Amino acid sequence: MGFQLTLPDTLRPRFQESFGSLYRGEGDDAIKKLSKDLGSPTKLISVGDVTTFHLLNLGIIPDILIVDDRTKRVPASDRIVVGTKHKGFTEISVDNPAGVITEDLMDAVRNALNADKNVRIFVRGEEDLAAVPAILMAPEGSAVLYGQPDEGVVLVKITLDKKEQMKDLLTEILKGQAHNSEQIETIRRKLDGYQNH
Numbered sequence: 567m568g569f570q571l572t573l574p575d576t577l578r579p580r581f582q583e584s585f586g587s588l589y590r591g592e593g594d595d596a597i598k599k600l601s602k603d604l605g606s607p608t609k610l611i612s613v614g615d616v617t618t619f620h621l622l623n624l625g626i627i628p629d630i631l632i633v634d635d636r637t638k639r640v641p642a643s644d645r646i647v648v649g650t651k652h653k654g655f656t657e658i659s660v661d662n663p664a665g666v667i668t669e670d671l672m673d674a675v676r677n678a679l680n681a682d683k684n685v686r687i688f689v690r691g692e693e694d695l696a697a698v699p700a701i702l703m704a705p706e707g708s709a710v711l712y713g714q715p716d717e718g719v720v721l722v723k724i725t726l727d728k729k730e731q732m733k734d735l736l737t738e739i740l741k742g743q744a745h746n747s748e749q750i751e752t753i754r755r756k757l758d759g760y761q762n763h
Contacts, residue, residue, distance in 0.1 A: 589718045614637075628684070699721055
């Protein structure tokens with residue numbers, strides 16, 4: 567299983583702050599609004615079943631999608647589950663409990679970024695924190711999308727500045743963890759962007 571990072575409750579509000587722009591609206595409406603600002607990202611990464619469903623519904627195909635067949639911690643509807651199973655994707659499955667980022671999830675995101683095909687990462691457990699490794703690892707010029715429950719969809723355009731913001735949050739997360747310095751070094755190295763490998 568390897569190591570895992572746990573997001574402490576005290577940092578949850580920091581994580582829930584939008585790292586990008588929030589596009590308000592339900593379903594396709596939010597995606598239609600943000601699609602005007604999407605441009606042609608280096609990599610497009612979609613996190614979450616509902617966001618991914620509406621993206622695919624509008625014919626916008628992400629390079630990587632990360633889903634767990636759940637929405638707001640309850641099973642997603644059949645329509646959504648079926649709607650995120652797109653034929654053009656290679657499937658990777660990982661175990662990742664709620665509120666943590668496992669080494670397996672980090673590796674899956676990195677492998678997907680290095681793949682020259684579209685990848686669907688299916689998370690057994692929860693993908694609520696998958697945006698963290700996605701933002702840290704994606705090359706500059708990429709875009710990460712994730713849902714903000716009952717509000718809309720967040721679009722994060724990956725810049726050096728955004729990565730630094732997320733690194734600061736990662737440092738806060740690591741402070742409270744019982745990892746030894748070697749593990750922390752490994753975590754930082756893994757999350758430091760795929761172009762360094």
